[in-house]
Amino acid sequence: MTDVRAADDRAAVIEAGALAAVERLLAAGTPYSGLSMQRIADEAGVARSTLYLYFREKNALLIRLSSGLKDGSYQLMSSWSPDGPDALDRLSDTIRDVIAYYRRRRHLLRATLESADRDPEMGRIWADELDPFQELCRHWIRTAQAQGRTAADVDPVTASQVIVIGGFRVIAQQAVAGDPDRDATVAHELAANQWYGAFRRPA
Known part of the structure; x- marks a missing residue:
């Protein structure tokens, strides 16, 4: 033993x-x-x-590291709630925190994205890492629909894909190569698009 x-x-x-x-x-x-x-x-x-x-192989090492990378950003995003009068402002602040989180780890994020672009297996694994974010987003949208707070014609699955996959690309670009002074602006615009486009879309 x-x-x-x-x-x-x-x-x-x-x-x-x-x-x-x-x-x-x-x-x-x-x-x-x-x-x-x-x-x-x-x-x-x-x-x-x-x-x-x-x-x-070296991708096995990167997969382990990138899994931890996503865990941190998921913890930040899952701490946000769409409830309350200041929800949009808090969403903007949360996205700004996620950008800052990834910027501190941009060397790892850059390597992960590089590998995902070149290696189909790594690309699939990285895409799978986004699934919990999409599941969380679907929950927020369906809850808002049940409460009558967003339009019934919002498709939770498609909207979540747009929010998560599209939003991550914007966040990653800003974290890796963007001007930190623009973090708040990028976060605000991304939050507003998500909020009015899905979470509180007018009927």
């Missing part, structure tokens, strides 16, 4: 070290396309053969 626990502890240390190594290299400006398993192993201080025991 002690041997098994020791092996598990060693695996956890190696995996954490490899993930941290990738993030350090990306943060230092290394493009994702320029990363190799050998370079990651060197940065993590392990043999390449050891690294392959835990991650079959």
